[in-house]
Amino acid sequence: xxxxxxxxxxxxxxxxxxxxxxxxxxxxTRELGERFNLSHVTVARVMKRMVEEKLLWQSKGGRFYSxxxxxxxxxxxxxxxxxxGINAWASWYPHLMGGVSETCEASGRGMLIHPVxxxxxxxxxxxxxxxxxxxxxxxxLQTYMRVHASECAITILDDLWDDEVLARYAREMPSPRMxxxxxxxxxxxxxxxxxxxxxxxxxSHFLSRGYEKVIVARPFRGYGTVDQIVDAFEKTSSVLGxxxxxxxxxxxxxxxxxxxxxxxxxxxxxxxxxxxxxxxAVALHENIIAAGxxxxxxxxxxxxxxxxxxxxxxxxxxxVNFEQLGRLAASAHPGxxxxxxxxxxxxxxxxxx
Numbered sequence: 001x002x003x004x005x006x007x008x009x010x011x012x013x014x015x016x017x018x019x020x021x022x023x024x025x026x027x028x029t030r031e032l033g034e035r036f037n038l039s040h041v042t043v044a045r046v047m048k049r050m051v052e053e054k055l056l057w058q059s060k061g062g063r064f065y066s067x068x069x070x071x072x073x074x075x076x077x078x079x080x081x082x083x084x085g086i087n088a089w090a091s092w093y094p095h096l097m098g099g100v101s102e103t104c105e106a107s108g109r110g111m112l113i114h115p116v117x118x119x120x121x122x123x124x125x126x127x128x129x130x131x132x133x134x135x136x137x138x139x140x141l142q143t144y145m146r147v148h149a150s151e152c153a154i155t156i157l158d159d160l161w162d163d164e165v166l167a168r169y170a171r172e173m174p175s176p177r178m179x180x181x182x183x184x185x186x187x188x189x190x191x192x193x194x195x196x197x198x199x200x201x202x203x204s205h206f207l208s209r210g211y212e213k214v215i216v217a218r219p220f221r222g223y224g225t226v227d228q229i230v231d232a233f234e235k236t237s238s239v240l241g242x243x244x245x246x247x248x249x250x251x252x253x254x255x256x257x258x259x260x261x262x263x264x265x266x267x268x269x270x271x272x273x274x275x276x277x278x279x280x281a282v283a284l285h286e287n288i289i290a291a292g293x294x295x296x297x298x299x300x301x302x303x304x305x306x307x308x309x310x311x312x313x314x315x316x317x318x319x320v321n322f323e324q325l326g327r328l329a330a331s332a333h334p335g336x337x338x339x340x341x342x343x344x345x346x347x348x349x350x351x352x353x
C-alpha cells in the first residue's frame with residue numbers, strides 16, 4: 001500500500017502541475033480511481049493525507065486543488081448589490097450603501113455592485129420619476145443571475161424592484177434582502193424602518209403643536225416604500241383623534257398645485273403636512289410660502305426621511321438611520337430578518353413645525 005500511495009501521490013502532483021490555473025480542481029476521486037485502476041475510496045484516503053501534509057487543499061464543496069488555491073477560493077463570497085444607477089442616488093443613498101460596505105469590510109467580504117440604470121430615471125429631484133418596466137427589470141435580473149449570482153453569498157435589493165418580477169427569481173437568488181420596505185415575495189427578507197411607529201410619532205407631534213388637520217402628501221404613486229409609509233399613516237389615523245384626523249392628498253408629481261391646501265385651510269386654522277419624500281417636501285415648502293402661508297404658524301411641514309436635503313435647511317422630519325439599516329441588511333444570517341420592521345424612526349424637530 002505504501003508503494004501504491006507514493007506512486008499515486010506522485011501521479012496526482014504531476015496532474016496538479018498540468019492544471020491550467022491554480023483554481024482549477026483536480027479530477028474527482030472517482031475519475032482518478034478509474035484512471036489509475038484504484039477504488040475511489042483508496043484515492044480519497046490518499047488525497048486527504050496529502051491535504052494534511054499541505055500538498056493539496058480541499059474546498060468545502062469537497063474538490064481538491066493546489067494549496068495556493070485556498071487564498072483565492074476560501075475567502076468569503078461577496079455581497080451582490082442590485083441597486084439603482086449612481087446618477088439616480090438621492091442624498092441618503094450613499095449612507096445606506098455605506099452601511100453595507102462597512103459590514104462587508106468588517107467580515108472580509110467584497111461588494112459586487114451591479115447598478116441598474118433603468119430602475120429609476122428622473123429629470124429633476126422634484127419631478128415625477130420614471131421607473132423601469134417589468135420587462136426591463138426582468139432583463140436586468142436575468143443578467144445578474146447569469147453572470148454574478150453564483151459568486152455571491154447575499155443579494156441586496158433596491159426598494160424599487162417589483163415584487164412580481166422578483167418572485168420569478170427569488171428561489172435561485174442567493175439570500176435576497178430588500179432594503180427600506182417589506183417584501184411579499186417568499187424567500188426575500190426585508191430590512192426596513194418601523195413606519196407605523198414613525199407615523200404615530202409624526203401625528204402625535206402635529207396634534208401636540210396645535211395643528212387641527214394632518215395631511216399626508218403623497219408625491220407620486222408607484223413607489224412601494226412611499227406607499228407603505230402612507231399606509232402606516234392611514235392606520236395611525238384610527239388610533240389618534242379619530243378616523244378623519246389624517247387625510248391623504250395625491251400630488252401626482254406636481255408640488256406647485258396647492259388647490260387641496262386652500263380648500264382644507266378654509267375649514268382648519270392650522271394644517272400639518274407630512275411629505276414622505278424629502279425633495280418634494282422642500283418644493284412644497286417653497287410653494288406654500290410663495291402662496292402666502294406662514295410656516296409654521298399656519299402650516300407645519302414634516303419631511304419623511306431626514307436626509308441632508310431637509311436637515312441642512314432646518315426642517316422638522318422623521319429620521320432614518322440609513323447606515324444602520326445597510327449594516328443590518330448585509331450582516332443578518334439567513335432567516336434572521338423575517339418580514340418585520342427593524343429600526344425605530346426618530347423625530348427631529350426643526351423650524352417647520
